[in-house]
Amino acid sequence: IGTEDDHSDELKDLEKRIKRKRMSKEAAGKVRHEFKKLKMMTPMSAEATVVRTYIDWLLSLPWFARSNVRQNLEEADIILNEDHYGLEKPKERILEYLAVQSLVKKIRGPILCFVGPPGVGKTSLAKSVARATGRKFIRLSLGGVRDEAEIRGHRRTYIGAMPGKIIQSLKKVGVNNPVFCLDEVDKMSMDFRGDPSAALLEVLDPEQNYGFNDHYLDVDYDLSDILFITTANTLPEIPLPLQDRMEIIRLPGYAEYEKYFIARDFLISKQIEMNGLKDKNLHFSKNAVLTITRRYTRESGVRNLEREISSICRKIAREVLKKKESTIFKVTAKSVQRYLGPPRFKEIQIEEEDQIGLVTGLAWTHVGGELLCIETLIMPGKGKLIMTGKLGDVMKESAQAAVSYVRSRTELLDIDTKFYKEFDIHIHIPEGAIPKDGPSAGISMCTSLVSALTKRPVYNNIAMTGEITLRGRVLSIGGMKEKILAAHRGGVKKIVIPKENEKDLKDIPATVLKEVEIVLVEHMDEVLPHALILDEGDKIFQEDDIPLEIMPKEIDQEQRPSLI
Structure with a gap:
């Protein structure tokens, strides 16, 4: 009898809820239909439990409940x-x-x-x-x-x-x-x-x-x-x-100066509070934050930067408990190493010397931009093209397009016309365990190949990105902001990019553009004069019929296209 009374009370409560609840016309009809079925069922049946749960779900949803949206x-x-x-x-x-x-x-x-x-x-x-x-x-x-x-x-x-x-x-x-x-x-x-x-x-x-x-x-x-x-x-x-x-x-990655402001205005105060140091005298100098950014993190975001700041705060929390009297704690560029250990990254990622066949390319991954070294070696052989470094199909095809372009320019570049028969060409991109793909390393591989064949070194402080066609045209690529920020972070002073990507420069912070020279190119023939180091009196293109795109840059160095 008690069970039946409980069931009838439950049905009454449910009926009241159904009458009070504002819902859509379709949902209200469905609830009433299911409630009629529930009244005819025995309370302990499995079907009754299913129907009761279903009605409860329909009644608990916010059909018309709203937040007041801010208008200001x-x-x-x-x-x-x-x-x-x-x-x-x-x-x-x-x-x-x-x-x-x-x-x-x-x-x-x-x-x-x-x-x-x-x-x-x-x-x-x-x-x-x-x-x-x-x-x-x-x-x-x-x-x-x-x-x-x-x-x-x-x-x-x-x-x-x-x-x-x-x-x-x-x-x-x-x-x-x-x-x-x-x-x-x-x-x-x-x-x-x-x-x-x-x-x-x-x-x-x-x-x-x-x-x-x-x-x-x-x-x-x-x-x-x-x-x-x-x-x-x-x-x-x-x-x-x-x-x-x-x-x-x-939401592209942050430039170095943006990371500093984020750390100063948000991260440091947040970590000081989270680690119980709010009432203590703890200060981070500007150079300390920049040292952490450059030497202990390499990322587009600020997650690892916050982690390192948190690590310093925890170590200072231990020092606070050891010292009874109140002390002023100032984290400086010198003291960062004491808290975080030896630096994990070199401040400048580019090569220390200008080298033959070694070019700095630019890559774009899901964690932001990266610098990519591209090496080419020429060895006596039977004309094999060897490509290593876990390269994808698109990247291998870019290398083949670069070789074909160089073959079409052998006389102009004063390269042995039979180089592709008498020499093996080995192109390698280090960090061989990491898969790499995409067409944007085309001009980097081509420059590396020309450098190795002509025995001319490449400037160590130049980086480049762009897709190459068989006729030497340089096509646009993606991830431009991330790539330029990575080059700036790595100490690059000049970046060669496709002319078609000029529109992307408006997204680059002005402070970054002041510190790097951007060279816009439409053809591979324009890239080589910027990248290769020439001896006095030497010239890249040997014949009188120098490509028209190159002439102004070769004659007058001041007229190189740049955006500073």
């Missing part, structure tokens, strides 16, 4: 700048969205995708956006997700079925217009259970997501008020249909 643009701007240094483009896009929202009553949330190396602040910027817009924040990590049901849920016919992670997260956050961060969207994979990235197509399409249908709920749920922000390290890993639905905002 100036206030939002202040909050964004309080939390992050730089990152002008994403901040500008958020403020544009807020401006439109204050003018239009109903606006669909944008689908933004922050792409950049680890540690540049993608996830923390998403949190900052929630704070600036006055919305609640919810984060879902998609790294390693390989089951479509993680996004869309399981049908109720399965034992232990539940809604997908999207609906679960909305129940947790309690409002239908949060900032929803889908972290590591490029780390998803697929297997026999389906492709989760395909399930996200509906979630992240503003034209469809007002009627998102979770397999478990089996009713449409409106996701159009949610401000979705996805994060990724590399764009190629995201399927193209998914890329098409998102507005891609790149």
Whole structure:
């Protein structure tokens, strides 16, 4: 009897909740239908438990509960700048969205995708956006997700079925217009259970997501008020249909001076507080921060920089407990080594001397830009082209294109016309365990080959990047900002880039452009005069029919194209 009374009380409570709850017309009809079924079931049956759980899920979702969104643009701007240094483009896009929202009553949330190396602040910027817009924040990590049901849920016919992670997260956050961060969207994979990235197509399409249908709920749920922000390290890993639905905002790496300001204004104060040193006299000198940045970290973001600052703070915390009287602790460039041990990296990455056949190229990885040494050796043999250093197919083809270009220029460059028959050419890119691919090392490999064949050394403080064609044209490449920052970090003074990439220079900090000379080229013949060291009276092109593109640079050194 007691059990029946409990059951009837539970049904009454459930009925009250159903009457009070505001929900969509479809969901309300579904709940009433399921409730009628529940009243006719025996309370202890397995089916009754399934129906009760289903009704509970529908009642606990925020169908119409909303956060009050901030309308004040100036206030939002202040909050964004309080939390992050730089990152002008994403901040500008958020403020544009807020401006439109204050003018239009109903606006669909944008689908933004922050792409950049680890540690540049993608996830923390998403949190900052929630704070600036006055919305609640919810984060879902998609790294390693390989089951479509993680996004869309399981049908109720399965034992232990539940809604997908999207609906679960909305129940947790309690409002239908949060900032929803889908972290590591490029780390998803697929297997026999389906492709989760395909399930996200509906979630992240503003034209469809007002009627998102979770397999478990089996009713449409409106996701159009949610401000979705996805994060990724590399764009190629995201399927193209998914890329098409998102507005891609790149967060490139930080320049050295930006890292200093981030450490000074954010990281040091945060670590001092976290390590209980707020009331102690602890100061980091500017040179100390720059030493940590140059000698102990090599990254595009600031995650390792924060780790090293935290390590110093922990060691000082021990010293504070040892010394009874209050002392002023000042971390200087000299004392950094005492706290962190011997420096891990050379301050300057470029070669110390000008060498024959050795060229500094520029690479772009998911952690930012890198300097890449390219070596070429010419040995007596039978015309073999040997390529080592774990090179991908595209890179090998670039090397073959470089050899063909040099063969077409043998007389002009005063190279033995039968070099490709009588000599073996070995091109090697060090750090052989790391896979390398892409076309952007084309002009570097070609310069290295010409240097080895003509026995002329290459300037050690020059770096270059660009794709080469058989006719010697230099084509545009990607990741320009990251590559120039890596070259600047490594001590390079002159960078040769394709003329087509001139548009990317507007994203480079002015302080970096002041310290490096940028040379814009359209043809391989323009690269060689900048890279090869000539003896007095020597010239690269031996005949009178010097390519027209080269003549001004060869005749008047002052007229070299540069942007300083």
